[in-house]
Amino acid sequence: MVNSKHELIVNHIKKAINAGKYEVDTKIPSENQLAAKYGVSRQTVRKAILELEQEGYLYAKHGSGTFVARRRTKSGNSKNIAVVSTYMSDYIFPRVIQGINQVLSDNGYSILLKTTNNSRKGEAWCMEELLSKNIDGMIIEPSQSAISCQHQVLYDQMDAMGIPYVFIQGCYEAMLDRPHVMLDDVWGGKMITKHLIDLGHQEIAGIFKADDTQGILRHKGYVMALQEAGISYNPDLVIWYHTKDKGVKPMEGLLRIYEAGTACQAVVCYNDEIAAEVIKGLNSIGKRVPEDISVTGFDNSLLAHSKGITTIAHPQEELGKRAAQTLIGLINGSILKKDAHVLLAPELVERKSTM
Amino acid sequence: MVNSKHELIVNHIKKAINAGKYEVDTKIPSENQLAAKYGVSRQTVRKAILELEQEGYLYAKHGSGTFVARRRTKSGNSKNIAVVSTYMSDYIFPRVIQGINQVLSDNGYSILLKTTNNSRKGEAWCMEELLSKNIDGMIIEPSQSAISCQHQVLYDQMDAMGIPYVFIQGCYEAMLDRPHVMLDDVWGGKMITKHLIDLGHQEIAGIFKADDTQGILRHKGYVMALQEAGISYNPDLVIWYHTKDKGVKPMEGLLRIYEAGTACQAVVCYNDEIAAEVIKGLNSIGKRVPEDISVTGFDNSLLAHSKGITTIAHPQEELGKRAAQTLIGLINGSILKKDAHVLLAPELVERKSTM
């Protein structure tokens, strides 16, 4: 019964896509070309494309072209996006979510807020509830604990339902192929080490956490900075510790370095907490910071602020913005899941623990 | 936010419908009439109408006209509750929302987060969007609470739809009969003034904001404390200022008091910001705080913390919890709307600006 020109074009293109004549994410002919092909006006083509866009067959990119979208089985466009955080009290939380909110609300989305209290159980419970709700996507800060089978199932389920998600702050090691937006720890480690080198230091010790991806990455950056400066890597200057050794081993290691008589004018610490402990320990053995030895932290926490520790800062608002942008890209199909891996440039915050 | 012509028309018509200017199933003006009214082309009007049709606000009848659709009354168990805040960056925001989240999630609710950027427009925009969503209730921090509420219609609409809401932090003066949970400003003003009296001060100046409900209430508490202590109220010691005078008038007034030779050993300030300015001003004329004169703030902001100002604290988490509890009571009917008026007890935070 309905046989308007644009309906005919809609059906024709739909059939072509379903028949696989156009690959996913390939560009279809421009509006003008299609207009010429079907012998109609550009407006008619536009109307057809608009309809196909709303049905999820295509997505248009301003100034670039119109592309074939991944077909979504079913999705209400609830315009709701879940944001799952560990704690709300976290000092970084407000700024990150502010960035998320800015981008999402500009794009007509609302935020559905959830907290896990940093427990696996909380995270699983959250996600189960979210699966029963109508959401278009999810931004999640993973809970600290390692991933369990139960979890993987929940994420697979979201994949199956075609609900995209983006990890922020961190990412389970087993899921690094999934979309994530986080601080570039390698770059951060390199940046803060380079800062010490630029200050004229040559013998730079490093204290890193061994059972943590971030620890490995920050160490990697530390090594890179030394290499670039032409300083040979000295394993004796690197102290590795595990979560359970925290508060004991780092300072022990540093004392051993001093006892061995190894020269050392600076220490790169895994995070601000360790840096604060190290400074306290150094003071207790009569070393002055930064006159005798420079110490750096990582994370730009309140501790670093109050103790005046030179550290690496998260660009918090930027992180939120990028995560939201990435998620929107995943939803409308303009970003592929495998490309949605964003590492953010860290910022050096210079304070009085280095000179 | 996009500001195309058709979007403007969409919003205008939406607002008119929400305000009840068009009855259900009545015909709206024809496309040509609307085009003339808005001074745009018929195509633009059509685009706007098409959008409204898709959102379910209107339905068009070929050859007959366009009509207002019967707004689908949402069934009320989405288990979603909207939380509308002014800014996310606010230092109090995380703790308040933490309290809200605790209670709501314990009761199986999720939070739908929105921000208004403290603008009336933002608030109206938020609420219009929320009206189209399926929410069970709303907790809202009003924007610029002193000015009278121009979009009462939106709240009436929520009443009509049976969606309960609770104001937090402040409340429009015209809507004080609606449910609200806020700090007891009178009590706070009284408490901090009494603190100065207890310290032995008799001549206590007061600086208050005149165009703000909170300013009036805090002044009221100030007067009560003086009365109870048997100290006569001296109008010469009270300085009123308006938002636009901020940063000039408060200190001017204080200088005038000194020039007049009036005795004054303490100043109650409207908030921490004013207190910080006053302290700075006093120092610049050679007065020491608190040795020569005691100064108090209000709000327990970061400023009060860093400058060591004695102040009145919001019980932030408690505020959030009580608001959530009140809302849940309204939803399940265990609390009546007219009884949902909670004033929270303030807390005195003693620091080094008083003695």
Place this chain on the structure above:
DNA sequence: TTCAATTTGTTCGTATGTATC
């Protein structure tokens, strides 16, 4: 029944703005 006026639906043409490469 017929006809004219009104109103929405569809199509074509054109122009300008703006993002991307």
Place this chain on the structure above:
DNA sequence: GGATACATACGAACAAATTGA
């Protein structure tokens, strides 16, 4: 900067449905 392509807007014409005289 220029070419390309999408986004928004305006104007015009005609078709199809409805309404009422």
